[in-house]
Amino acid sequence: MADYKPPLDDFRFVLHQVLGVDALFARLPGAREVDAGLIDAVLEEAGRFAAQVLAPLNASGDAEGCHFDPASGRVSTPKGFADAYHAYVEGGWCGLNAPAEFGGQGLPETLGAAVKEMIDAANLAWGNYPLLSHGATEALRQHGEDWQRELFLRPIIDGRWTGTMCLTEAHCGSDLGLLRTRAQPADDGGYRISGDKIFITAGEHDLTENIVHLVLARLPDAPAGSRGISLFVVPKRKVGRDGQMGGENGVVCTAIEHKMGIHGSATCAMHFEGAEGWLVGQPHKGLAAMFTMMNTARLAVGIQGLGLIERGYQASLDYARERLQMRDIAGAKFPEQAADPLIVHADIRRMLLTQKAFGEGGRVLALHAATLVDIEHLGDDAAAAKAAEEELSFLIPIVKAVSTEAAIECTQHAVQIFGGHGYIKDNGVEQLARDARITTIYEGTTQIQALDLLGRKVLQLKGAGLKHFLARIEAFCRDHADTAELAEFVAPLGRAAQDWSDLTQALAAAAAKDPEVVAAAAVDYLFLSGHVALAWAWAISVAAADQAGDARRAAAKRATARFHYQRLLPRIESHRAAIHSGPANVLDLPAGQFD
């Protein structure tokens, strides 16, 4: 595969021009010192690390996979992964977004999101090790006691240890209410955790001397279901209150999974046998504690999708320019060559532009969501923080599900452009398609995102987030009502937003009578919402590009936006028809009569 070229120019354009983060950060007390120079320096350095250290390990990590030694329970990551991790630690990347009081750099999530996309584009499997640390950091930061933060957070933030999230058990994935792992109170004020977890990313590895597990388990007096789950911090090796490392803590990896993709990411079955742990947050409130960090975790997986789209786009674009095959349908474009390059063909261009539209449009949407995280956490305006949180929690399921579903579609296009040469391992694009496949599943399936969006964020929370986002679209349309160059986008965007709003009202009315309306409409509503949200992202991108004055970029953004509006946005019609068709056509057939 062609080398990964970090899209630094587009990141700078999106951050500075489209989203105006310089002015935004200047308004946020927690980000005031983050100026354009710092942003660009971080982007450039991260791009170099991703391209030079991580990308070369992507294919080899996939081919080698992780190793498990049943006798010791030890997991070895692929050759080079540990060295890359140590370089990452030395580069100071572990604490990029972590609080300064625990040794982090405290930089905005927006910047972290851009860095994350480059890591994921270069090597998705490797990126899961720091990603899980980020989740554990968030959990401890928001819900841990002071001594827990002091003891566990600092080594994670400085990269000496990593973190995990231990949720899933064999019989419960989406439905955590079913989990069985138990926590028994001990005399020392702690707990003894016993049970079995599966699908634990980075549950065991050879990158660090200790691993900090954040574990969901039930206390003895726990009510049944999801209201009886508590969160515990359980280190792999014991840690004294003085920070001294002790012996093994009854946490062992019993197997690693053999998967379709992300072979370099260790997916572990973990056995807890009376392991010492401490309660994080309130008893029985573990699920709520988990959910407070869902926004950033789901945003991160959405960004994984975007990284894969970018990587597949770069690879298939290079190939489409080089590979000579057939003549343009209207006659030879390059008669001096044996054939025309693939990129002359209309459908090759359709597949390239589909990738570009989802990749760059999705980037704007994801980074916009990240700015909302920063407004919420780094600002001092309570009303703005509340509005940001509402809009963010509305956008998160869209960003997560639509970016990852688009990653599946787009990496399939990348393979298709390569033809038979894409199906063999040599060119690396089939790996992207295999890696992409997990992203619509973990951190909440597309189905879970859809129910979260329509059931909770729109209906239960009365569409507060949707209103903020619609207001944003309306403001754009109003501001540009007379901008002739944007007319081709403003009118359809306004219409799509109005239809979206009307559809939402209609669904709310129907759902009040029949809750199955929600379940039967949710996924189509999610995709429809995503296409409209991306239409907004493309409209503001063209407006910003026109303003910024780079004619080459302005032309490319306009062409891609036009493609989105004319070739992708119309998909909302089939989603709308599916929604309007109601629940009967999926519910009527009795379960016993499907075969």
Added chain:
Amino acid sequence: MADYKPPLDDFRFVLHQVLGVDALFARLPGAREVDAGLIDAVLEEAGRFAAQVLAPLNASGDAEGCHFDPASGRVSTPKGFADAYHAYVEGGWCGLNAPAEFGGQGLPETLGAAVKEMIDAANLAWGNYPLLSHGATEALRQHGEDWQRELFLRPIIDGRWTGTMCLTEAHCGSDLGLLRTRAQPADDGGYRISGDKIFITAGEHDLTENIVHLVLARLPDAPAGSRGISLFVVPKRKVGRDGQMGGENGVVCTAIEHKMGIHGSATCAMHFEGAEGWLVGQPHKGLAAMFTMMNTARLAVGIQGLGLIERGYQASLDYARERLQMRDIAGAKFPEQAADPLIVHADIRRMLLTQKAFGEGGRVLALHAATLVDIEHLGDDAAAAKAAEEELSFLIPIVKAVSTEAAIECTQHAVQIFGGHGYIKDNGVEQLARDARITTIYEGTTQIQALDLLGRKVLQLKGAGLKHFLARIEAFCRDHADTAELAEFVAPLGRAAQDWSDLTQALAAAAAKDPEVVAAAAVDYLFLSGHVALAWAWAISVAAADQAGDARRAAAKRATARFHYQRLLPRIESHRAAIHSGPANVLDLPAGQFD
């Protein structure tokens, strides 16, 4: 994964009730002796072979893959593949559709197509070995000289040897006009073939003592491009005119590919070094000879897609019934259990019904296409044969591309229903998704099918095939204009057919002015055509089920048809919008400005 259950009941229903093959075969002199008893016996026996012999080798063949020994150039297939092949030969399956004069059973292609779906559902990779023999058989039967047929056809048909199609070279896949393999005339009336081929399925293996390669190559006086390609028969081991086997023939496998899927299918790089070969058909007419067998080869790959859909559907349906996770949105359906089974959830049902609709609808369409093959080849009515050939060649790109693109979509749904348990290798569904990925590429990519459909079959041939198919739809709508139970299908089907016809007219007019219209519309036109064709397949299925009187089946067919009409058919709206948007939105961005 759950055992493969051959869908014998649906095959019988589709063949006897929906397509009425018993009456059809009675009208065809070449199929007159094929009665319902014979059909059902063959189906049952094939189902048993697929389920008991092939299916158990599917996961193990994927895990083991093929082995290549660089020193000898030998390829070993996975454990059990050779034994299964020998059992297949002993069962008499090799010659199922082959002419009786060369030892075949001469049974209709329609029956062969049904058998093929079961083989592919059970073990797609294994199925490629007999599939390629089928292609070589067709080439020799239609274009070979008598002595070539006698010498090569009989051992292929009785299974002692297998065949290959050697088309692709490193620099030419879709564009065979670029190929470089040369054929030098020799004193013995034969030729010496030299060159390198890649992606040769079953190019080398350990199933048989000889392999018959059908090779495209250029004669010394060949014009450049696709009009200078000739077809040659080149055995792996030399064969005397008396049938005596000689020594090695300068044909060696130099490597096998490591691929995303179909690991058990040997994809070989082949080197020809002055190999003895004989011209098949006319000089420089090799591509035309190839195209005469494209219909059945492309139909076969479409059927591969259907086999994968059926297998993924069975697996995910079983899982959806067993796996307990969450409660129905309207309240617990099974309060006595810890949670409700997945199949209560509306979106799980949407994913199941999508698989069922594409799988069963696609089966009707593919088997209908196969009946056209039989009408063309086994009948004695020249006008009917011509009409069948025209309709068949129109339907082939639709069946091939839509079944395989649907296979990608549907196997993704199967994985999604399994969630994380689908991403790991243990449950087998991720293999289906990997295997499916090749089917939209080989035997002509979706893009090639689309250009064949719109550019050649519709525009160049003035829509002769489309007219036959539209007439079929119109006849159905007319016959059932007053059938109240079918009103929900007849009206939208009639409308969709009319719109399809109008759209085709509009495209023809626009294409006359600008050929790029064709290239920019082709893939969307293909999908739109597929959804309408499947709507016809579902309408005739419901009508037949209502007639046949099995209330359980009639209800299931109706529910699935309704799902197709209400949830899948509306996709034509987004395809129509994309087509109407014209070529500018894909062509305007200069190739140098995509990044």
